[in-house]
Amino acid sequence: MALHAANFYGNISPELQMEDVDTMQKTRSPNTYDIQTAVLSNEEVAEAHYLLRCECPQIAQHARPGQFVHVMSSTGTGLLLRRPFTIYTVEGTQITMLYQIIGEGTKRLSEMPIGASLQVLGPLGNPFDIASTSEPAILIGGGAGIASLMLLAVALCERGIPTLGLVGAQHRARLLSVTDLEALGIAVHIATDDGSIGHHGFVTDILRDILGKTDWKLPRIYACGPHGMLAAVAQIAADFEVPTQVAMENRMGCAMGVCLGCVCPVRIDANQIEYQRVCTEGPVFNANDIVWEF
Numbered sequence: 675m676a677l678h679a680a681n682f683y684g685n686i687s688p689e690l691q692m693e694d695v696d697t698m699q700k701t702r703s704p705n706t707y708d709i710q711t712a713v714l715s716n717e718e719v720a721e722a723h724y725l726l727r728c729e730c731p732q733i734a735q736h737a738r739p740g741q742f743v744h745v746m747s748s749t750g751t752g753l754l755l756r757r758p759f760t761i762y763t764v765e766g767t768q769i770t771m772l773y774q775i776i777g778e779g780t781k782r783l784s785e786m787p788i789g790a791s792l793q794v795l796g797p798l799g800n801p802f803d804i805a806s807t808s809e810p811a812i813l814i815g816g817g818a819g820i821a822s823l824m825l826l827a828v829a830l831c832e833r834g835i836p837t838l839g840l841v842g843a844q845h846r847a848r849l850l851s852v853t854d855l856e857a858l859g860i861a862v863h864i865a866t867d868d869g870s871i872g873h874h875g876f877v878t879d880i881l882r883d884i885l886g887k888t889d890w891k892l893p894r895i896y897a898c899g900p901h902g903m904l905a906a907v908a909q910i911a912a913d914f915e916v917p918t919q920v921a922m923e924n925r926m927g928c929a930m931g932v933c934l935g936c937v938c939p940v941r942i943d944a945n946q947i948e949y950q951r952v953c954t955e956g957p958v959f960n961a962n963d964i965v966w967e968f
Protein backbone atom coordinates (compact mmCIF):
# COMPACT_ATOMS: atom_id res chain seq x y z
CA MET A 675 0.00 0.00 0.00
CA ALA A 676 1.48 3.34 -0.96
CA LEU A 677 2.24 5.69 1.88
CA HIS A 678 1.40 9.23 0.88
CA ALA A 679 3.21 12.12 2.48
CA ALA A 680 -0.03 13.97 3.05
CA ASN A 681 -1.53 10.96 4.80
CA PHE A 682 1.53 10.38 6.88
CA TYR A 683 1.91 13.89 8.17
CA GLY A 684 -1.65 15.12 7.93
CA ASN A 685 -1.10 18.65 6.64
CA ILE A 686 2.23 18.07 4.95
CA SER A 687 5.13 20.30 5.85
CA PRO A 688 6.61 22.15 2.86
CA GLU A 689 10.06 21.35 4.31
CA LEU A 690 9.44 17.62 4.09
CA GLN A 691 11.23 16.35 0.99
CA MET A 692 9.88 13.43 -1.02
CA GLU A 693 13.23 11.64 -0.47
CA ASP A 694 12.43 11.63 3.24
CA VAL A 695 9.09 10.00 2.51
CA ASP A 696 10.79 7.45 0.25
CA THR A 697 13.19 6.63 3.07
CA MET A 698 10.27 6.22 5.46
CA GLN A 699 8.57 3.80 3.08
CA LYS A 700 11.75 1.75 2.74
CA THR A 701 12.19 1.77 6.52
CA ARG A 702 8.77 0.22 7.09
CA SER A 703 8.60 -3.45 7.97
CA PRO A 704 6.58 -5.56 5.48
CA ASN A 705 4.04 -6.16 8.22
CA THR A 706 3.31 -2.47 8.76
CA TYR A 707 0.09 -1.12 7.32
CA ASP A 708 -1.32 2.37 6.91
CA ILE A 709 -5.05 1.89 7.30
CA GLN A 710 -7.87 4.32 6.81
CA THR A 711 -10.52 3.39 9.29
CA ALA A 712 -13.18 4.91 11.54
CA VAL A 713 -13.79 5.32 15.23
CA LEU A 714 -16.05 2.51 16.49
CA SER A 715 -16.09 3.78 20.06
CA ASN A 716 -14.17 6.39 22.04
CA GLU A 717 -15.17 6.45 25.69
CA GLU A 718 -13.83 8.09 28.82
CA VAL A 719 -12.82 5.18 31.06
CA ALA A 720 -11.13 7.20 33.82
CA GLU A 721 -10.57 10.89 34.46
CA ALA A 722 -8.88 12.31 31.31
CA HIS A 723 -8.32 8.83 29.89
CA TYR A 724 -10.11 7.36 26.87
CA LEU A 725 -10.40 3.97 25.22
CA LEU A 726 -10.66 4.19 21.43
CA ARG A 727 -11.66 1.20 19.31
CA CYS A 728 -11.28 0.86 15.55
CA GLU A 729 -11.30 -1.78 12.85
CA CYS A 730 -7.72 -2.54 11.68
CA PRO A 731 -7.62 -6.16 10.49
CA GLN A 732 -4.01 -6.29 9.27
CA ILE A 733 -2.67 -4.47 12.33
CA ALA A 734 -4.72 -6.71 14.63
CA GLN A 735 -3.34 -9.77 12.89
CA HIS A 736 0.32 -8.79 13.29
CA ALA A 737 0.29 -6.86 16.59
CA ARG A 738 2.62 -8.11 19.30
CA PRO A 739 2.88 -7.01 22.95
CA GLY A 740 4.43 -3.55 23.31
CA GLN A 741 4.03 -2.52 19.66
CA PHE A 742 2.35 0.75 18.81
CA VAL A 743 0.39 2.57 16.14
CA HIS A 744 0.83 6.10 14.80
CA VAL A 745 -2.53 7.83 14.56
CA MET A 746 -3.97 10.83 12.77
CA SER A 747 -7.44 11.98 11.94
CA SER A 748 -7.61 11.40 8.18
CA THR A 749 -9.95 14.35 7.73
CA GLY A 750 -7.20 16.52 9.21
CA THR A 751 -6.99 18.02 12.67
CA GLY A 752 -4.75 20.91 11.69
CA LEU A 753 -1.92 19.16 13.56
CA LEU A 754 1.27 18.36 11.72
CA LEU A 755 2.28 15.05 13.24
CA ARG A 756 0.58 11.80 14.03
CA ARG A 757 0.59 10.64 17.66
CA PRO A 758 1.90 7.26 18.88
CA PHE A 759 -0.18 4.93 21.07
CA THR A 760 0.48 1.37 22.15
CA ILE A 761 -1.99 -1.26 21.00
CA TYR A 762 -3.94 -1.93 24.19
CA THR A 763 -6.03 -4.91 23.10
CA VAL A 764 -6.68 -6.94 19.99
CA GLU A 765 -10.19 -8.32 19.64
CA GLY A 766 -10.68 -10.14 16.34
CA THR A 767 -10.11 -7.56 13.62
CA GLN A 768 -10.34 -4.61 16.01
CA ILE A 769 -7.71 -2.89 18.11
CA THR A 770 -8.08 -0.54 21.05
CA MET A 771 -5.88 2.27 22.35
CA LEU A 772 -6.01 3.53 25.92
CA TYR A 773 -4.79 7.12 26.05
CA GLN A 774 -4.46 10.06 28.37
CA ILE A 775 -5.29 13.62 27.37
CA ILE A 776 -1.93 15.41 27.47
CA GLY A 777 -2.10 18.21 24.91
CA GLU A 778 -3.84 19.28 21.74
CA GLY A 779 -3.50 16.02 19.80
CA THR A 780 -4.97 13.76 22.47
CA LYS A 781 -7.64 16.35 23.31
CA ARG A 782 -8.78 16.38 19.68
CA LEU A 783 -8.63 12.59 19.56
CA SER A 784 -10.89 12.41 22.61
CA GLU A 785 -13.44 14.58 20.82
CA MET A 786 -13.67 12.31 17.77
CA PRO A 787 -17.16 10.84 17.53
CA ILE A 788 -18.16 7.36 16.39
CA GLY A 789 -17.66 7.14 12.62
CA ALA A 790 -14.94 9.81 12.48
CA SER A 791 -12.20 8.97 10.02
CA LEU A 792 -8.79 7.85 11.30
CA GLN A 793 -5.49 6.98 9.66
CA VAL A 794 -3.63 4.29 11.64
CA LEU A 795 -0.08 3.16 10.83
CA GLY A 796 1.28 0.03 12.49
CA PRO A 797 2.15 -2.19 14.13
CA LEU A 798 5.42 -0.38 14.80
CA GLY A 799 8.46 -0.98 16.98
CA ASN A 800 9.99 -4.01 18.66
CA PRO A 801 7.78 -5.96 21.06
CA PHE A 802 8.56 -7.25 24.53
CA ASP A 803 10.74 -10.35 24.28
CA ILE A 804 9.13 -13.21 26.15
CA ALA A 805 10.04 -15.97 23.71
CA SER A 806 12.63 -17.63 25.90
CA THR A 807 11.21 -16.99 29.36
CA SER A 808 8.99 -18.99 31.65
CA GLU A 809 9.95 -17.05 34.79
CA PRO A 810 7.25 -15.27 36.82
CA ALA A 811 6.49 -11.78 35.60
CA ILE A 812 5.94 -8.50 37.40
CA LEU A 813 4.17 -5.88 35.29
CA ILE A 814 4.56 -2.33 36.59
CA GLY A 815 2.70 0.54 34.97
CA GLY A 816 2.55 4.20 35.91
CA GLY A 817 -0.42 6.23 34.68
CA ALA A 818 -1.24 5.54 31.04
CA GLY A 819 1.94 3.44 30.89
CA ILE A 820 -0.09 0.42 31.92
CA ALA A 821 -1.60 0.55 28.41
CA SER A 822 1.68 -0.75 27.02
CA LEU A 823 1.53 -3.86 29.20
CA MET A 824 -1.97 -5.21 28.50
CA LEU A 825 -1.21 -7.28 25.38
CA LEU A 826 1.84 -8.56 27.25
CA ALA A 827 -0.37 -9.54 30.20
CA VAL A 828 -2.60 -11.52 27.84
CA ALA A 829 0.40 -13.26 26.23
CA LEU A 830 1.95 -14.17 29.61
CA CYS A 831 -1.34 -15.55 30.89
CA GLU A 832 -1.86 -17.57 27.69
CA ARG A 833 1.53 -19.16 28.34
CA GLY A 834 0.64 -19.93 31.95
CA ILE A 835 3.37 -17.66 33.35
CA PRO A 836 2.60 -16.48 36.91
CA THR A 837 2.09 -12.74 36.65
CA LEU A 838 1.65 -9.93 39.15
CA GLY A 839 0.39 -6.45 38.28
CA LEU A 840 1.54 -3.22 39.97
CA VAL A 841 -0.48 -0.20 38.91
CA GLY A 842 0.24 3.39 39.89
CA ALA A 843 -1.95 6.46 39.41
CA GLN A 844 -2.11 10.04 40.62
CA HIS A 845 -5.40 9.33 42.37
CA ARG A 846 -8.34 6.94 42.43
CA ALA A 847 -10.26 8.53 39.53
CA ARG A 848 -7.24 8.06 37.25
CA LEU A 849 -6.65 4.41 38.05
CA LEU A 850 -6.51 2.32 34.87
CA SER A 851 -6.77 -1.31 33.78
CA VAL A 852 -7.14 -2.95 37.19
CA THR A 853 -10.33 -4.81 36.25
CA ASP A 854 -8.85 -5.79 32.85
CA LEU A 855 -5.80 -7.31 34.56
CA GLU A 856 -7.90 -9.01 37.22
CA ALA A 857 -10.13 -10.48 34.50
CA LEU A 858 -7.02 -12.31 33.27
CA GLY A 859 -6.52 -13.76 36.77
CA ILE A 860 -3.67 -11.38 37.63
CA ALA A 861 -3.42 -10.15 41.23
CA VAL A 862 -3.02 -6.37 41.21
CA HIS A 863 -1.36 -4.08 43.75
CA ILE A 864 -2.31 -0.40 43.56
CA ALA A 865 -0.46 2.77 44.54
CA THR A 866 -1.73 6.34 44.32
CA ASP A 867 0.17 9.57 44.87
CA ASP A 868 -2.51 10.86 47.26
CA GLY A 869 -3.38 7.54 48.93
CA SER A 870 -7.00 7.69 47.71
CA ILE A 871 -6.76 3.97 46.97
CA GLY A 872 -4.06 1.39 47.65
CA HIS A 873 -0.57 2.24 48.86
CA HIS A 874 -0.03 5.95 49.55
CA GLY A 875 3.09 6.64 47.52
CA PHE A 876 4.87 5.46 44.39
CA VAL A 877 4.18 2.16 42.70
CA THR A 878 7.94 1.57 42.79
CA ASP A 879 7.69 1.37 46.62
CA ILE A 880 5.54 -1.74 46.15
CA LEU A 881 8.03 -3.18 43.65
CA ARG A 882 10.93 -2.85 46.13
CA ASP A 883 8.80 -4.31 48.91
CA ILE A 884 7.71 -7.30 46.82
CA LEU A 885 11.19 -8.08 45.52
CA GLY A 886 12.43 -8.03 49.12
CA LYS A 887 9.84 -10.60 50.16
CA THR A 888 8.99 -12.79 47.19
CA ASP A 889 10.12 -16.37 47.03
CA TRP A 890 9.88 -16.21 43.24
CA LYS A 891 13.26 -17.15 41.85
CA LEU A 892 14.46 -14.87 39.09
CA PRO A 893 11.29 -12.99 38.21
CA ARG A 894 11.21 -10.77 35.15
CA ILE A 895 10.03 -7.15 35.30
CA TYR A 896 8.21 -5.39 32.45
CA ALA A 897 7.57 -1.67 32.94
CA CYS A 898 6.10 1.38 31.29
CA GLY A 899 5.37 4.83 32.67
CA PRO A 900 6.90 8.26 33.17
CA HIS A 901 10.66 8.54 32.69
CA GLY A 902 11.33 9.06 36.42
CA MET A 903 9.34 5.96 37.32
CA LEU A 904 11.21 3.87 34.75
CA ALA A 905 14.54 5.14 36.07
CA ALA A 906 13.47 4.10 39.58
CA VAL A 907 12.36 0.68 38.32
CA ALA A 908 15.72 0.24 36.59
CA GLN A 909 17.57 1.09 39.84
CA ILE A 910 15.48 -1.33 41.91
CA ALA A 911 15.87 -4.05 39.28
CA ALA A 912 19.64 -3.52 39.33
CA ASP A 913 19.69 -3.71 43.15
CA PHE A 914 17.87 -7.06 43.06
CA GLU A 915 19.54 -8.24 39.81
CA VAL A 916 16.21 -8.81 38.09
CA PRO A 917 16.20 -8.74 34.25
CA THR A 918 13.89 -5.90 33.22
CA GLN A 919 12.42 -4.64 29.98
CA VAL A 920 11.01 -1.12 29.73
CA ALA A 921 8.79 0.43 27.07
CA MET A 922 9.97 4.01 26.45
CA GLU A 923 7.45 6.70 25.45
CA ASN A 924 9.70 9.53 24.26
CA ARG A 925 8.14 12.28 22.20
CA MET A 926 8.08 11.08 18.63
CA GLY A 927 7.98 12.63 15.18
CA CYS A 928 7.94 10.29 12.19
CA ALA A 929 7.90 6.91 14.04
CA MET A 930 9.81 5.47 11.05
CA GLY A 931 13.41 5.99 12.13
CA VAL A 932 14.05 9.05 9.98
CA CYS A 933 13.58 12.21 12.05
CA LEU A 934 15.62 11.08 15.11
CA GLY A 935 13.23 13.01 17.36
CA CYS A 936 12.74 10.14 19.81
CA VAL A 937 16.31 9.01 20.51
CA CYS A 938 17.49 7.92 23.95
CA PRO A 939 21.02 7.17 25.17
CA VAL A 940 21.86 3.46 25.30
CA ARG A 941 25.01 1.87 26.69
CA ILE A 942 26.60 -0.34 24.04
CA ASP A 943 29.50 -1.45 26.23
CA ALA A 944 31.49 -0.16 29.21
CA ASN A 945 33.02 2.68 27.17
CA GLN A 946 30.43 3.47 24.56
CA ILE A 947 27.06 5.20 24.58
CA GLU A 948 24.92 5.46 21.47
CA TYR A 949 21.66 7.27 20.77
CA GLN A 950 19.02 4.80 19.64
CA ARG A 951 15.59 5.51 18.19
CA VAL A 952 12.64 4.61 20.39
CA CYS A 953 10.50 4.13 17.26
CA THR A 954 12.68 1.55 15.52
CA GLU A 955 15.25 0.20 18.01
CA GLY A 956 12.59 0.42 20.76
CA PRO A 957 10.19 1.17 22.22
CA VAL A 958 11.18 -1.83 24.36
CA PHE A 959 14.72 -1.80 25.77
CA ASN A 960 16.56 -3.68 28.48
CA ALA A 961 16.43 -1.37 31.48
CA ASN A 962 20.10 -1.69 32.25
CA ASP A 963 21.07 -0.64 28.70
CA ILE A 964 19.42 2.79 29.05
CA VAL A 965 21.55 5.63 30.42
CA TRP A 966 18.97 7.03 32.81
CA GLU A 967 20.86 10.00 34.20
CA PHE A 968 21.01 11.78 30.81
Ligand SMILES: Cc1cc2nc3c(=O)[nH]c(=O)nc-3n(C[C@H](O)[C@H](O)[C@H](O)COP(=O)(O)OP(=O)(O)OC[C@H]3O[C@@H](n4cnc5c(N)ncnc54)[C@H](O)[C@@H]3O)c2cc1C
Binds near residue numbers: 777780923957
Ligand atom coordinates in the same frame (compact mmCIF):
# COMPACT_ATOMS: atom_id res chain seq x y z
C1 LIG B 1 5.82 4.36 21.53
C2 LIG B 1 4.85 5.22 22.31
C3 LIG B 1 3.68 4.68 22.79
C4 LIG B 1 2.79 5.46 23.51
N1 LIG B 1 1.65 4.89 23.98
C5 LIG B 1 0.77 5.62 24.66
C6 LIG B 1 -0.44 5.04 25.14
O1 LIG B 1 -0.72 3.85 24.90
N2 LIG B 1 -1.28 5.82 25.85
C7 LIG B 1 -1.00 7.14 26.12
O2 LIG B 1 -1.80 7.81 26.78
N3 LIG B 1 0.14 7.72 25.68
C8 LIG B 1 1.02 6.99 24.95
N4 LIG B 1 2.15 7.59 24.49
C9 LIG B 1 2.36 9.02 24.73
C10 LIG B 1 1.52 9.81 23.72
O3 LIG B 1 1.96 9.55 22.41
C11 LIG B 1 1.61 11.31 24.01
O4 LIG B 1 1.02 11.57 25.24
C12 LIG B 1 0.89 12.10 22.94
O5 LIG B 1 1.59 12.00 21.73
C13 LIG B 1 0.77 13.56 23.36
O6 LIG B 1 0.20 14.24 22.27
P1 LIG B 1 -0.58 15.62 22.48
O7 LIG B 1 -0.75 16.22 21.15
O8 LIG B 1 -1.81 15.39 23.30
O9 LIG B 1 0.40 16.45 23.36
P2 LIG B 1 1.43 17.54 22.84
O10 LIG B 1 0.68 18.79 22.51
O11 LIG B 1 2.31 16.93 21.79
O12 LIG B 1 2.26 17.75 24.14
C14 LIG B 1 1.70 18.37 25.30
C15 LIG B 1 2.73 18.44 26.40
O13 LIG B 1 3.12 17.12 26.80
C16 LIG B 1 4.52 16.92 26.60
N5 LIG B 1 4.65 15.60 25.98
C17 LIG B 1 4.00 15.13 24.91
N6 LIG B 1 4.35 13.88 24.63
C18 LIG B 1 5.24 13.50 25.55
C19 LIG B 1 5.98 12.32 25.80
N7 LIG B 1 5.87 11.22 25.03
N8 LIG B 1 6.84 12.31 26.84
C20 LIG B 1 6.97 13.41 27.60
N9 LIG B 1 6.29 14.55 27.43
C21 LIG B 1 5.45 14.61 26.41
C22 LIG B 1 4.98 18.02 25.67
O14 LIG B 1 6.30 18.45 25.96
C23 LIG B 1 4.01 19.13 25.96
O15 LIG B 1 4.43 19.92 27.03
C24 LIG B 1 3.07 6.83 23.75
C25 LIG B 1 4.26 7.38 23.27
C26 LIG B 1 5.12 6.59 22.54
C27 LIG B 1 6.37 7.19 22.00
